[in-house]
Amino acid sequence: MTRFFPLTATLLAAGPALAHPGAHLHPHxxxxxxxxxxGLAVIALAGGLAVARQRGRARK
Structure with a gap:
């Protein structure tokens, strides 16, 4: 699992670079x-805050 995120990022970045000869990415x-x-970062942040809030309520 510790290598899942770097591998995913590498594969996402490699796709556009492999579409053309030479290693480059188009800005667009x-x-x-x-x-x-x-958007996924915002959802993850909101989910983390919701979990933290629920854990705080459960301890009271």
Missing amino acids: DGASWLAVAG
Whole structure:
């Protein structure tokens, strides 16, 4: 599990680079997955806060 996230990030970054000869990424390719990654980060943060709040209520 500790290598899952780096491997996933590598595979996501390698896809566009493998589409053309030479190692490069197009700037416009990053816009779509950056929005998705930002949304997932917000969801993860909200989930973490909700879990922390529930744990705090359970201890009282």
